[in-house]
Amino acid sequence: MVEVELTSREIVKPSSPTPAHLKKFDLSLIDQLMPPVYYSSIIFYYDLSNSPGNRYTPTISSKMRQSLSQTLSHFYPLAGRIRGNLHVECNDEGALYSEARVDCHLAEFLSIPDLEALGKFRPVPTISTVPVEEAVQVAVQVNVFSCGGIAICVSLLHKLADGTLIGAFAKRWASICNGCYTKQPPSHYYREASLLFPPRSMLPNHASNWLLFVNGSKGRAGRYVFDPSSMSKLKARASSSSVPNPTAIEALSAFMWKHLVQAGKVKSGATSKPSSLISHAVNLRSRMDPVLPEHSIGNIFWKAYAHVDDQAADAASEAKLVELLRKSLSKIDSRYLERMQGDEGVSVISKWLEEAGRLYGKCAPSYYAFSDWCKLSSYEVDFGWGKPGWVSPGCMDLGTIINGAYFVESASKGGAEVWLILDEEEMRALEGDQEFLAFASINPSISGCIMEE
Known part of the structure; x- marks a missing residue:
């Protein structure tokens, strides 16, 4: 230890x-x-x-x-x-x-x-x-x-x-x-x-729904690495006539979503599962008009929700899940952001929070919160002695973000790492999924940051 x-x-x-x-x-x-x-x-x-x-x-x-x-x-x-x-x-x-x-x-x-x-x-x-x-x-x-x-x-x-x-x-x-x-x-x-988004002396109705996935449940941290070849294959699998060119994160999100649902089904032993829900944190800076710089201070992001109903959750193809995710992400456009602002914004945000609570109640425990950190350029952070050999999230405490996942850059350009906290039994099911393991490596060694001793 x-x-x-x-x-x-x-x-x-x-x-x-x-x-x-x-x-x-x-x-x-x-x-x-x-x-x-x-x-x-x-x-x-x-x-x-x-x-x-x-x-x-x-x-x-x-x-x-x-x-x-x-x-x-x-x-x-x-x-x-x-x-x-x-x-x-x-x-x-x-x-x-x-x-x-x-x-x-x-x-x-x-x-x-x-x-x-x-x-x-x-x-x-x-x-x-x-x-x-x-x-x-x-x-x-x-x-x-x-x-x-x-x-x-x-x-x-x-x-x-x-x-x-x-x-x-x-x-x-x-x-x-x-x-x-x-x-x-x-x-x-x-x-x-x-x-x-001016502050308010009284928060909108249903404000507590923002914190639905933050809980004290115990889980286990997992790290899964997808090399550039796996990422290319996932993008090809997720392509469809509706979304012919899915992004790497859309393809990876759909893959993780599908296999998390299947792991949850194995855990429960049930023949069917409730509806399943994912949220994706969306950086609003790049969607604003004009675009805001990355160093704008504050939480300038929102969440896009995508869900699939009942037995379709684990039967849906990755292409179908990408379609659902793309539809959800596209709703957070310049017109929606305009409605979020000013006095009308309180009503829009309150309605969103109410809907989030409804979906969570319908889908829990099959709810997963995704955050994409692949665009942070973390491997460019050079204090004067070269770029980092590895970068990891520092917030994977085992009892605070159950069913939370971070997508981060990998040391191999074009690859990605998924960091996940999951229920122990569900994690075992995920790591025993042979199709999942055909694309993901479980916590491999880091080859780019090794000192000669």
Whole structure:
């Protein structure tokens, strides 16, 4: 078992104080729906063979902290604290920065990644243990392996940060650290989210339905790797006259959906299953007119739901499931986004939440929440000693996101990894599915981040 010992812990504050006129940063209505959890969490693994001394040194440590301080000035609301689920007080209280010692070599850890050990690399638990008003919005832990390699875990509080923002934050921090980003912080920051989706003193009806899949059920983490050849085959299988060119994520989503339904049926021992439902997190930045930059602060995403009824759930072809998913995703268009904004938006969002609750009640427990992190460019995050050899989610706690799945880039271009938390019995059924195993490898070793020892 991997042992991780915390060696230091401090608060890093922004390098420049926030101006008085920017001290209040409003949450958006979507931010208000978010729980105080650190779901936006990602771990970057580096062997440091291109760094001075081939290992993590006090000089590198100092540079990491200084560049984090500068990055917080760029993303100044993330250095503040949430107040009353309405706004952020941009008081420069800062981010948590921790360092820890890992009692094994990076190569040893990556030979067969210990998925349960990933929680030890985190600076904070997934579900915050302190009141949201006291919670840091940015928490970092640099884990130093005995060979000198490191794993950097970056966690952002979901109240103000989604998956797209954590990718933008990590890239900005790395580019400042390696000297490639030299611009001065802007005098104002992107407030589009709260302008488009203004906060409300009273949340919409059915607001709690947003959290339906967050529960304390126990599950097991699984990692499944699809190489570029498998991804190409899945796209071909998912093609149809209705959707002749499915995206890689659509094809992968349909494949996972189909086999998760079948695994659930094996688990239950039933001859038929209830309806099945998936949700997909949709980044709204690229769907806005005009398009918003990736570093726009806030939860600027929504969920697309797709469901299939009764016995058709496990009999449907992947092409049919892709068709359902494409139809669901296409509904979140510029016209729908216009209706979500302003005063009408509360009614639209409330209606959506009500429908989400109805579908969940009809389909549970066959509900799966998918998040696509394949477009975060995670393998471009270079702090000055090269690109990461591996990247993994940092939020796979076993009792918090049951039936939740993250799709992330793989080290092989064109491939993908699916990270999943599932009921133990259902996971065994999935991993015993021979058709599933014809495309997916179960937690293989990482070949791109191995130090010579």
